[in-house]
Amino acid sequence: MYLSSFLASVLEQSAPILLAALAAMITLRANILNVAVEGMMLVAAFVAIAVGSATDSAALAFFAAVLASILMSQLLALMTLRFSADFIVAGLGINLLAAGGSLFALEWFYGTPGGLRPITFPDIWHVAPGSLSFIPVIGPAIERQSIILILAFIAIPLSAVFLYRTPTGAYLRAAGEDEHAARAAGVSVVRMKAISLAISGLFAGLAGAQLAMDKLHFFLPEMTSGRGFIGLAATLFGGGHPWVTAAASLLFGFFGALGDRLQAFSLPSQFVLMMPYIAAIVGLTLARWRIHVRNRPARIVVEGSA
Amino acid sequence: MTAARFKNSVRAMYAPIASILLTLALGFLLVMAITDDPLQAYRDLLFANFDSLGSFALFLNRATPLTLIALGVIFSFRAGIFNVGGEGQLYAGAIAATVIGVTFAGLPAIVLLPLALMGGILAGAFLGWVPGVLKVRLAVDEVVTTLMLNIIVLLFTSYLSNQVIRDTKSYGAVSEMVPEKIWLPALPGVPGATSGIVVAVLLASATWVVLFRTVWGAQLRASGTNLRFANAVGIPADQRIIVAMLIAGGLGGLAGVLYVLGIGHRFEQNFSPEYGLVGLTCALLARIHPIGALATAIFYAMMINGSAYMQISTDVPRSLVDLLTGLLVLLMTARLATPKTRS
Numbered sequence: 291m292y293l294s295s296f297l298a299s300v301l302e303q304s305a306p307i308l309l310a311a312l313a314a315m316i317t318l319r320a321n322i323l324n325v326a327v328e329g330m331m332l333v334a335a336f337v338a339i340a341v342g343s344a345t346d347s348a349a350l351a352f353f354a355a356v357l358a359s360i361l362m363s364q365l366l367a368l369m370t371l372r373f374s375a376d377f378i379v380a381g382l383g384i385n386l387l388a389a390g391g392s393l394f395a396l397e398w399f400y401g402t403p404g405g406l407r408p409i410t411f412p413d414i415w416h417v418a419p420g421s422l423s424f425i426p427v428i429g430p431a432i433e434r435q436s437i438i439l440i441l442a443f444i445a446i447p448l449s450a451v452f453l454y455r456t457p458t459g460a461y462l463r464a465a466g467e468d469e470h471a472a473r474a475a476g477v478s479v480v481r482m483k484a485i486s487l488a489i490s491g492l493f494a495g496l497a498g499a500q501l502a503m504d505k506l507h508f509f510l511p512e513m514t515s516g517r518g519f520i521g522l523a524a525t526l527f528g529g530g531h532p533w534v535t536a537a538a539s540l541l542f543g544f545f546g547a548l549g550d551r552l553q554a555f556s557l558p559s560q561f562v563l564m565m566p567y568i569a570a571i572v573g574l575t576l577a578r579w580r581i582h583v584r585n586r587p588a589r590i591v592v593e594g595s596a
Numbered sequence: 597m598t599a600a601r602f603k604n605s606v607r608a609m610y611a612p613i614a615s616i617l618l619t620l621a622l623g624f625l626l627v628m629a630i631t632d633d634p635l636q637a638y639r640d641l642l643f644a645n646f647d648s649l650g651s652f653a654l655f656l657n658r659a660t661p662l663t664l665i666a667l668g669v670i671f672s673f674r675a676g677i678f679n680v681g682g683e684g685q686l687y688a689g690a691i692a693a694t695v696i697g698v699t700f701a702g703l704p705a706i707v708l709l710p711l712a713l714m715g716g717i718l719a720g721a722f723l724g725w726v727p728g729v730l731k732v733r734l735a736v737d738e739v740v741t742t743l744m745l746n747i748i749v750l751l752f753t754s755y756l757s758n759q760v761i762r763d764t765k766s767y768g769a770v771s772e773m774v775p776e777k778i779w780l781p782a783l784p785g786v787p788g789a790t791s792g793i794v795v796a797v798l799l800a801s802a803t804w805v806v807l808f809r810t811v812w813g814a815q816l817r818a819s820g821t822n823l824r825f826a827n828a829v830g831i832p833a834d835q836r837i838i839v840a841m842l843i844a845g846g847l848g849g850l851a852g853v854l855y856v857l858g859i860g861h862r863f864e865q866n867f868s869p870e871y872g873l874v875g876l877t878c879a880l881l882a883r884i885h886p887i888g889a890l891a892t893a894i895f896y897a898m899m900i901n902g903s904a905y906m907q908i909s910t911d912v913p914r915s916l917v918d919l920l921t922g923l924l925v926l927l928m929t930a931r932l933a934t935p936k937t938r939s
Contacts, residue, residue, distance in 0.1 A: 373930035380926050387922025397913030560755040567744040578734040
């Protein structure tokens with residue numbers, strides 16, 4: 291029983307990280323380091339609560355949140371792909387815009403700079419308690435989880451199939467791996483990058499909606515608390531491969547859940563919270579180290595010859 | 597020659613000023629929707645800083661860390677390193693100076709002040725060194741490492757200020773005060789303003805000289821603009837890049853030290869309204885030019901401080917500045933024409 295309740299909190303912690311990681315992964319495959327996941331998540335969380343409290347409809351809140359996040363991703367696509375803004379700078383701009391915009395809306399429209407706490411908020415669909423208890427350990431852990439969490443885990447195989455088994459996925463990867471070759475082969479690199487950003491917005495929107503709508507039902511300006519960056523870390527840790535990325539996300543979710551339990555043993559929570567970020571730096575360094583050692587004799591540099 | 601150079605610098609200023617004006621114009625539309633007196637709001641946003649000596653002091657106190665962080669960003673960007681770690685370097689410098697000041701409070705000021713100063717600078721420099729070395733030796737992406745290090749440092753300072761050097765008599769995560777003997781003197785004639793602004797202005801000039809008037813600076817910029825060329829002509833590019841990152845981190849650390857010694861007199865976990873990102877914004881707006889960055893930092897300090905006066909005099913929330921910053925950062929590297937059309 292204890293095991294499945296721990297597993298449930300691992301899943302709960304992992305879901306937004308997993309979605310953020312998939313959001314960063316899909317753009318990484320198109321050769322975009324997406325630092326804007328955090329901002330898109332925040333916008334989705336805010337819109338979910340704002341629309342949900344205004345319309346009292348969970349479905350409307352959900353779709354509005356995802357739509358808002360996709361719109362943010364397309365704003366980023368417009369600035370970077372059409373007006374050739376720098377991806378990192380413009381991505382940080384999206385984060386600042388999301389944070390500033392939601393704070394501005396809170397202060398101006400709602401008059402509550404601290405956050406938005408509607409008195410009533412519609413519930414999103416959760417797995418019915420008891421419906422899966424015939425499966426040992428895992429069943430009870432999935433019960434009471436939100437539909438978005440289920441979607442997050444379905445998104446892993448879906449994105450793997452998309453990337454490796456569909457023409458669009460192949461074009462997208464081609465655009466990411468060698469822009470010039472892809473263009474020569476007739477692939478519209480700009481369109482592929484825009485598509486990857488849109489999918490990224492979709493996943494980030496799901497992540498934000500999960501944060502706001504699963505249990506909390508309120509919005510705080512610091513709600514995403516770096517989960518977009520943990521997701522980015524997981525993606526880089528997983529080298530942009532769906533299954534490895536998902537495994538890294540689960541590992542980080544495990545650390546998060548473990549951190550919650552360890553606080554009872556007076557281990558400073560800050561050190562537990564640091565783990566994903568340290569893991570990302572160490573993981574990246576080790577990955578580069580392997581490549582470095584492998585390539586040490588006679589490295590041929592082809593970059594920039596076009 | 598001078599006329600041509602003047603023309604060039606005017607052209608260089610055209611795009612940043614255009615993006616600032618566009619952002620301010622978009623903000624004005626928003627302000628018009630909120631208040632009946634948008635002109636009053638914008639006047640306060642930009643110029644209320646000069647209404648009293650007190651506001652002017654606060655404005656200088658904002659400009660100081662922004663300038664120093666922007667200078668650090670300039671060193672790293674000129675060396676080709678996309679250093680977004682300003683926030684972490686700032687916090688590292690601030691916490692190191694505070695820990696030293698609080699722990700060795702018994703030492704005489706003449707020993708303690710240099711110790712706190714060096715400690716803060718070294719802490720910041722270390723945070724610049726790690727991504728620098730990883731980038732140069734193993735090609736680990738510096739955007740990722742600096743972003744991750746920011747969060748790690750913020751968590752670490754949160755631990756220190758909450759559990760280790762916390763002032764238990766105060767509310768919130770603030771440290772004990774550093775001893776008064778190592779506080780920086782106020783700027784003569786402007787009570788409450790840190791003399792750190794003098795350091796910032798001097799360092800901005802020094803940065804310009806080092807980057808644009810020394811061989812070392814030319815080598816550093818060559819390593820940043822074309823690494824293969826730099827290596828081919830025998831510049832020790834790796835070493836230049838690592839030293840540039842040490843300086844960049846050190847400047848961020850210095851910003852933190854000067855904040856603690858000159859303004860806050862203690863470490864507060866939330867002392868920075870994203871100085872790291874705003875400093876980066878200032879540097880990029882100024883096209884990574886040190887003198888330009890001084891100007892953009894002053895502009896930003898005006899806006900950040902002015903927003904408080906704007907909120908008091910009109911109903912416009914001060915977070916308008918956060919919103920405008922987002923717009924500006926989103927817009928500022930954009931170009932109307934595609935790069936292909938440039939000859």
